[in-house]
Amino acid sequence: MSDDPALFSLTELAQAIAARRVTSRAATEAYLSRIAELDGTVAAYVAVDAEGALQAADAADAAVARGDPLGPLHGVPLAHKDMYYRAGQVTECGSRVRAGFRPSFTATVLQRLDAAGAITLGRLAMVEFAMGPHGYNENLRQCRNPWNLDHVPCGSSSGSGVAVAARLAAGSLGSDTGGSVRCPASANGVTGLLPTWSRVSRHGVMPMSPSLDSVGPLARTAADCARLLGVIAGADPLDATCSAHPVADYEAGLSRPLAGVRVGIPDGYFDEDVAADVADRIGAATEIVRALGAAVVPVPVPDAVQLAADLHPLMMKSEGAANHQGWMRSMPEKYSREVRQRLQAGYFIPAPDYVQSQKVRGPLLRAFADAVFSRADVLLTPVLPRGAPTIAETTTADGPAYLRMVVSLTRNTKPVNFFGLPAMSVPCGFTDAGLPTSFQLIGRPFAEALLLRLAHQYQGRTEWHARVPRGI
Amino acid sequence: MAVTEMLVRAQNAQAQIPLTDLRAAELPVELNQLAAAAEAVRHWQKFDAEPADFARVLHALAWTE
Numbered sequence: 374m375s376d377d378p379a380l381f382s383l384t385e386l387a388q389a390i391a392a393r394r395v396t397s398r399a400a401t402e403a404y405l406s407r408i409a410e411l412d413g414t415v416a417a418y419v420a421v422d423a424e425g426a427l428q429a430a431d432a433a434d435a436a437v438a439r440g441d442p443l444g445p446l447h448g449v450p451l452a453h454k455d456m457y458y459r460a461g462q463v464t465e466c467g468s469r470v471r472a473g474f475r476p477s478f479t480a481t482v483l484q485r486l487d488a489a490g491a492i493t494l495g496r497l498a499m500v501e502f503a504m505g506p507h508g509y510n511e512n513l514r515q516c517r518n519p520w521n522l523d524h525v526p527c528g529s530s531s532g533s534g535v536a537v538a539a540r541l542a543a544g545s546l547g548s549d550t551g552g553s554v555r556c557p558a559s560a561n562g563v564t565g566l567l568p569t570w571s572r573v574s575r576h577g578v579m580p581m582s583p584s585l586d587s588v589g590p591l592a593r594t595a596a597d598c599a600r601l602l603g604v605i606a607g608a609d610p611l612d613a614t615c616s617a618h619p620v621a622d623y624e625a626g627l628s629r630p631l632a633g634v635r636v637g638i639p640d641g642y643f644d645e646d647v648a649a650d651v652a653d654r655i656g657a658a659t660e661i662v663r664a665l666g667a668a669v670v671p672v673p674v675p676d677a678v679q680l681a682a683d684l685h686p687l688m689m690k691s692e693g694a695a696n697h698q699g700w701m702r703s704m705p706e707k708y709s710r711e712v713r714q715r716l717q718a719g720y721f722i723p724a725p726d727y728v729q730s731q732k733v734r735g736p737l738l739r740a741f742a743d744a745v746f747s748r749a750d751v752l753l754t755p756v757l758p759r760g761a762p763t764i765a766e767t768t769t770a771d772g773p774a775y776l777r778m779v780v781s782l783t784r785n786t787k788p789v790n791f792f793g794l795p796a797m798s799v800p801c802g803f804t805d806a807g808l809p810t811s812f813q814l815i816g817r818p819f820a821e822a823l824l825l826r827l828a829h830q831y832q833g834r835t836e837w838h839a840r841v842p843r844g845i
Numbered sequence: 846m847a848v849t850e851m852l853v854r855a856q857n858a859q860a861q862i863p864l865t866d867l868r869a870a871e872l873p874v875e876l877n878q879l880a881a882a883a884e885a886v887r888h889w890q891k892f893d894a895e896p897a898d899f900a901r902v903l904h905a906l907a908w909t910e
Contacts, residue, residue: 571900614900618907680889683882690879698860705863717868718875720860721853726883728896733889735902742906750908772871776878793903820908 379403380841383449383543383597390448393437397430397448397492400543404450404494408541411845414522416514417535419455419465421495426450429492436490445600447490452542454530455496456503456579457483466579467499467510467529469707470700480577481612482546482588482605489604494542497532501712503548503581504693505529506556506782507767511709515764518560519842520808524761527560527782529553533591534561538809538842544592544601550581551685552756552786554589555813558798559756562809564828564838565591566598567786569818570793571616573602574609582692583614584731585685585790594838595799595828599623602821621822627829631665634827637672637749642679643785648759651810654802655755658812658831662753665830672752675744677737681791682784684730684737686718688791691727694719714772738792742817751827752815754785756798760808785813795821799828800837809837848876 378386378400389395405423412418433448456466458476465471483493498516500508508516508531516531518524519539526535530547534557537545547554549567558565566589573588580586590601603624608617638659647655663669694701694716697708705713745752758781769775789796797814804810814824832838850870857864864872 570903616900616904618904680882680886683878684886687879687882698862701863702861713863714868717862717864718872718879720862721848721856721872721876722879723883726880729883729886729890731896731899732891732894733886734899736889736891736894737886738899738902738906746906772868773874776875793899817908818903818906823908 377403379407379540382593384594384600386543387446387449387600390433390437391443397433398427400448401426401430401450401492401494404541407539408494411539412541414517414845415519415535415539416516417497417532417539417541418452418495419498419513419532420463422493426492426494433490433492444488444490445604446486448492449490449543450492450494451486451544452494452497452536453546454499454533454548456499456548457546458577459483464496466503467501467512469512470704476577478577481574481609482578485605497536497545499532500529501709503529503550503553503579504712504715506552506779508557509764511711518761518808519845520562523763524808525560525764525767527556527757527761530557530591534558534563537561537563537591537593539845540841544590544597546588546605547591548578548581549587549589549790550585550689551790552783554591555756555786555796555798556782558591559811560761560809562800562837562840563591563593564595564598564800565589565798566602566821566824567789567796568602568606568821569616569795570790571614572618572795572819572821573605574612574615576609576611580696582689584688584692587790595797595825595832596624596627598797599627599825599829618819623822623825626822627826629826631667631827631830634667634751634823635749636662636667636669636827637745637752638669639674639752639754640671641674643674643754646758647755648804650805651755651757651759654810655812658801659753661831661834662827665834667827670749672745672748675740677740677744678788681737681741681788684733685787685791687722687726688730690716690719691722734791741792746817750816750823754813754815756785756811756813757782758785760804760806760810789815794818795824797824797828799831801835802837848873848880
């Protein structure tokens with residue numbers, strides 16, 4: 374293991390700080406040094422709070438010296454997508470509409486990270502109001518893929534994916550409405566987790582589409598994601614939708630044997646239009662999963678997946694349009710043309726169609742579960758059907774062409790949000806062009822522990838997740 | 846009935862969203878896709894289904910070891 378604390382995984386760093394092998398100040402300074410060196414190129418951060426982070430690090434080190442009880446993230450520097458409210462501090466959601474906005478309360482997830490001892494390095498780049506899968510934002514510096522600066526980092530949690538990949542933070546919270554944790558995790562070669570809808574509180578988190586939004590972690594390893602999820606998951610009286618389902622000890626079961634676990638390989642939908650190099654890496658990953666002791670079984674994909682994929686934008690745009698209607702009328706010039714256009718369709722969707730999308734959601738989920746989870750415990754699919762596109766390839770003014778670009782990036786991720794299921798993005802190699810690629814694990818509701826266990830053991834046999842981009 | 850540019854313009858008299866001529870002309874492409882998606886699941890909808898039932902189904906299907 375390197376002696377540079379910025380190169381430790383999140384869990385390694387937390388352990389090193391608790392064992393007094395590394396101070397939180399040394400770790401924080403290491404990250405600030407990398408940010409100063411590299412962020413001018415990749416633009417993962419929109420704001421860095423060096424002074425605040427170092428003060429918090431010194432307080433964390435003092436607590437270690439006193440022998441205080443330490444939380445599971447004690448002294449660990451994190452950074453989050455710029456959409457998590459902290460009382461009195463600027464949260465701008467990648468927008469000009471919210472420029473200078475200072476909320477009066479703090480998001481539940483930030484309170485839980487604070488209580489666990491985490492340190493915040495700053496606010497990370499995101500697509501404006503989380504509305505877009507490519508990862509750029511004309512209101513911000515151009516956030517770039519650290520593996521190839523000409524390519525998009527994907528989004529909307531673009532800064533989260535890039536910061537974790539470039540070792541500019543130990544971990545990060547993103548959010549996922551149609552793939553916004555999993556796509557940037559895949560594009561940047563890091564591990565990302567979409568929890569079951571309602572697993573994590575959204576109180577104090579910018580809404581995009583409340584029926585579909587989930588808060589999820591991006592980090593280097595599945596064990597890191599397990600640590601973060603264990604801290605942020607669980608009931609919250611301030612979020613009426615947040616589930617009271619018991620929270621598992623996600624780390625305790627990571628090494629349990631996989632014998633008896635059935636991993637489904639999709640026949641239909643998810644295997645369509647997949648680039649040959651991505652299909653090859655997914656095939657190789659499948660063989661490793663089999664070697665770990667899991668049973669690999671074919672699973673016919675039901676029609677419910679295509680129906681869900683097609684209904685997802687109807688639900689998302691209806692809810693997004695409602696959230697933004699006041700500002701769209703009063704200050705339309707403060708929206709980028711792209712986001713203004715993405716929102717527009719929502720104002721012309723018939724209300725009965727929106728209500729119907731809610732009414733059929735349960736039956737479609739049940740149809741998917743009956744077809745898939747009767748045969749397999751987990752479905753293994755590609756995240757992105759091909760490597761992340763170039764920035765130029767995703768920049769289009771033409772409305773229908775823009776829609777095709779969005780669909781190409783999110784086709785494998787957005788049905789999962791419609792079903793409310795948990796899913797992970799796990800690095801499994803590189804495309805022929807040298808860009809990271811990942812597989813997606815989709816599980817039953819509240820099966821995060823199983824997904825993390827499978828991903829953790831896969832990462833014990835591979836080192837794709839440990840690679841660091843060197844060409845920045 | 847297909848969504849047309851004329852229908853978009855008429856509905857926008859109520860929605861009052863800034864809309865260029867180009868967008869008013871191309872929005873029907875997207876809106877007709879969404880209308881087709883809604884049409885495709887009409888037979889899945891039951892008269893007496895509860896719109897919030899999804900959360901119950903989600904918990905009913907929860908994973909157990």
